[in-house]
Amino acid sequence: MRFLIVDDSSTMRRIIINTLNKLGYKEFHEAGNGREGVDKLATTAVDMVITDWNMPEMSGIDFIKAVRANEATKALPVLMVTTNAAEDDIKEALRAGVNNYVVKPFTPDTIKDKIQAALKA
Amino acid sequence: MTIPDELLTDLMTSTEEVFETMVFKPLVRVPAPDTESTGKGANVVASVAFAGHRRGLVSIHSSLDAAKAIAGAMLGIAVEDLNGEVPDAMGEVANMVAGTFRNKLAAVEPASAIAVPTVTMGSDFATTYLSAVSRARCPFELEGQPIAVELILTGEGHGRRRERTN
Numbered sequence: 001m002r003f004l005i006v007d008d009s010s011t012m013r014r015i016i017i018n019t020l021n022k023l024g025y026k027e028f029h030e031a032g033n034g035r036e037g038v039d040k041l042a043t044t045a046v047d048m049v050i051t052d053w054n055m056p057e058m059s060g061i062d063f064i065k066a067v068r069a070n071e072a073t074k075a076l077p078v079l080m081v082t083t084n085a086a087e088d089d090i091k092e093a094l095r096a097g098v099n100n101y102v103v104k105p106f107t108p109d110t111i112k113d114k115i116q117a118a119l120k121a
Numbered sequence: 122m123t124i125p126d127e128l129l130t131d132l133m134t135s136t137e138e139v140f141e142t143m144v145f146k147p148l149v150r151v152p153a154p155d156t157e158s159t160g161k162g163a164n165v166v167a168s169v170a171f172a173g174h175r176r177g178l179v180s181i182h183s184s185l186d187a188a189k190a191i192a193g194a195m196l197g198i199a200v201e202d203l204n205g206e207v208p209d210a211m212g213e214v215a216n217m218v219a220g221t222f223r224n225k226l227a228a229v230e231p232a233s234a235i236a237v238p239t240v241t242m243g244s245d246f247a248t249t250y251l252s253a254v255s256r257a258r259c260p261f262e263l264e265g266q267p268i269a270v271e272l273i274l275t276g277e278g279h280g281r282r283r284e285r286t287n
Binding site: 012015056088105 | 210
């Protein structure tokens, strides 16, 4: 399974990759913000997107809207990993098109459960 | 104006949750010093501003050695193998602490928005603020090294939490 991880923090991208590695996943692509994520998806096939919310240049919400607006990527499962956990945040993310939502700080079990839930959605 | 204890409790709990879950190193609460600290002696200060219902700043102050220990633990690599990862790692810690703190407040009052982190590293600097702000510093130890989390509130952001009724 191939992942695109979109986060402006290289630390968080590394933590997510380490977590996915422990869960048995081996293929990852990275982008530093939503704009880079859109560009990466234009050239790279992936099976799931994991994205942050608060990023410079293009936020995670705008990135998800761009993913959903593109015929080639609109069906991709998208998991949002963010510190934004207020009720209104989650509603906004769902409206934008996320399949599931992980609140930082997180455990590997949480990531595992949410990936499985996003794939079933 | 003094920052209400309940806000500091939320901040300390948020900090402990982040360290336990993402840094894999427990923090130990230690007594606050008798005199107000300016942060002099800290080598790394990672800050996240927030605005909206409340306005202010959450900052993590640590020594460079403590920051390296945090970065290494988060990334799963030995401290001696670190190669420039400390600022981003400390920024992410501040982001998660501020975000968790903001979420606790958002459960009982309108949510504030948080900004992207900024990180300052150096060997001889101190932090000062305008007299109109309220500051509180929550000291911890991480494997014997001092770490502090600071909350700064400005303008109308000083009040007690409201309990949401619906």
